[in-house]
Amino acid sequence: MKRTMMMLGFACALLFAATAAFAHTPVCSCFDNGDGTVTCEGGFSDGSSASGVRMMVKDGSGKVLIEGKMSGNSDFEFKKPAGDYMVVFDAGEGHVIEIKGADIVQ
């Protein structure tokens, strides 16, 4: 019985976690500033800020080139790498967005 209750509790915790995840979806969008830099803006679909969210820029092989955080204004600017790259907006499990460098245009 105790085990069943624990299972139920676990299921509830999962349910709540899932609900929270769906309640706000992360959003992130990047554009090429045309001067050798790229700006990414982030946030959540409920309008809340992404300030402090971990940002990474990786090269084609997945190696981290640049690492930083979303500013107080929920944006992140970096120098555009020479080759293939990918931007990772990492707000925790289930809240990760990856944007390919090729999709980032002016």
Add this chain to the structure above:
Amino acid sequence: MKRLLMAVALALFVASPALAHFQMIYTPEIAMSEGKELDLKLVFTHPFEAGHTMDMAPVKEFYVVSQRGEEGKPQKTDLMSYLKKITWTSLTNSGAAYEAKLPKKVVRSMGDYVFVLVPGPYLEKEEGIYIQQITKVVANVGGMPGNWAEPVGLPTEIVPLDKPYANWTGGVFRGVVLSNGKPVPNADLEVEFMNHPPEAGKNSFQKEGITEAPHDSFVTMGIKTNANGEFTVGIPHAGWWGICALGSGPDKEANGKELSQDAVIWFKAVDMKK
């Protein structure tokens, strides 16, 4: 009130359909995944029937208030310099209108974009009154909300209670009518479906209508705000819907004649499908 009476009188004596004037700010897509160039058409017309299109009076103000995130700062961008005169062709005539081709730099960041048009008063000769329709359209980039539910601070405006760019067919759209920032109870609203959407890339309406009205009262639907100045409309079809609060504004006179200072907002609905 005079406008309503005139409309009724016209309907009774001439048995012509009761036509409602609607100032349009039109662009095909307002829910955008990312920022892009926008082509806006400003047309003063009768949208359900794509009928008589009026010569717009010179524009007084045209700007966008954008905001990224609820904690973001609203940013006002003047758009007057992008306005260009065009001739708009309706199903029955053509009229003087405007277009504004906005570069991507204006609509690039994520967030809400509240477009505001304050046209000069238009003299409706048949009714002997001026009409000024202060019009709003709200667009979004990237799904990050901002100021869609914030009043702009206009003399009169419709403030949405539902995102105007995120509506499924079959849902409802709600809003509040404000005059000098205060809700207007029992306000007369006109609701029209854009039955002949503009043809892509052309300054004209499509000839084919999406639907047919079984009765004049379906062309321009009349509803009222409740005691709190709020309204709800159902959304039976995908496309563009316009809502106009008649004479809700504080200004009642222009150039010595009666003025109907109206508030207009447009919203768009899409079908649920794969």
